[in-house]
Amino acid sequence: MDQRPAPTRQRTTLPDLLRRALRRPTRTTPPATGPTNPDAVVDCAVYVNGQRQPGRPHYTDAHTHSRRNRHSFVWLGLHDPTPAVMTAVGHTFGLDEFHITQALTDGHRPTLQRHDDVTLLVLRTAAYVEHTELTETSEVVDTGDVMIFIGDRFVVTVRHGAPGALTTVRQDLQQRRAILAEGPWAVAYAICARMVTQYLDVATHVETDLEQLEETVFARERTADIPHIYQLKREIVELKRAVLPAQAPLRTLATPPTDGPPPALRRWFTDVDGDLARAVDRVNAYDDLLNSILQTRLAQLAVEQNNDMRKIAAWAAIAATQTAVAGIYGMNFTHMPELHWRYGYGAALLLMATAALTLHRLFRRSGWL
Structure with a gap:
């Protein structure tokens, strides 16, 4: 009667278990809720x-x-x-x-x-x-x-x-x-x-x-x-x-x-x-x-700039008359009419004031001032 040797039981190592786990198909269950939308x-x-x-x-x-x-x-x-x-x-x-x-x-x-x-x-x-x-x-x-x-x-x-x-x-x-x-x-x-x-x-x-x-x-x-x-x-x-x-x-x-x-x-x-x-x-x-x-x-x-220029021109004309009178009597020539007159100084100021007021009135009437 043949006596067959008892089959030897192979010893399972840790690497074998890992290889079997990787080869074994895994079952995945779908999530209960779907993915969330992006913030955009x-x-x-x-x-x-x-x-x-x-x-x-x-x-x-x-x-x-x-x-x-x-x-x-x-x-x-x-x-x-x-x-x-x-x-x-x-x-x-x-x-x-x-x-x-x-x-x-x-x-x-x-x-x-x-x-x-x-x-x-x-x-x-x-x-x-x-x-x-x-x-x-x-x-x-x-x-x-x-x-x-x-x-x-x-x-x-x-x-x-x-x-x-x-x-x-x-x-x-x-x-x-x-x-x-x-x-x-x-x-x-x-x-x-x-x-x-x-x-x-x-x-x-x-x-x-x-x-x-x-x-x-x-x-x-x-x-x-x-x-x-x-x-x-x-x-x-x-x-x-x-x-x-x-x-x-x-x-x-x-x-x-x-x-x-x-x-x-x-x-x-x-x-x-x-x-x-x-x-x-x-x-x-x-x-x-x-x-x-x-x-x-x-x-x-x-228009505003033009008005300003007219006002400047009008005041310049008024100032020019004063400068003209003062310039004439400031030349200091020896033989000048009314140079040694007693009332010459007052008369010169009166002439300058009269010329200034006359020009100011004319410019106001024409709309320049």
């Missing part, structure tokens, strides 16, 4: 048939959710994003390097561009800065910009600067489900409408400053100086840079294009374009009025 994210929401879905998901989860329903889209709002955040957002929503680069810089001119399946709409924001009085350093208009990236199932808004907050725009638009159901272009319309409304509000406040400046220029005691007028003109130029270039993109959106807003929203864009035309007319009128005020003030300064 103002708000993120998914809309289905014009209604906001509960919660504020991470933009990656929101984008995934919007792709599952053809009647949904995601609206991601960013404010001064960092390059890392904007790069991650761009990769999630399919934005190319050009879009990411544009979104990281501010000061863009209002424009409308289309690259592949993404439309880029850039608008300038404007806000009126309250001030007690206009000085040569007063800030009247504060501007920024907002960039709107519009895709098939998403809209990403990137805002630079303090003015132009979009929180109220989102809240108001969420109350208009019929318009919001039109998709991402409804967000573009709401932002355009709010920007144009702000242009008109700023123009109204600037008009008040112009009226006060006009009153000070034509008042009896003028307090408006050239630096004050020039400062307000610079602020109006800043407002013009925001308002005037916005005409081209809004007019393009109001006309029937091949790619753009749905037909149901074009009439709303037409209404916004009409309001923008009013803002453009008012800003241009204010600029022309300010040019007139500036020219008037320069003319007033020229």
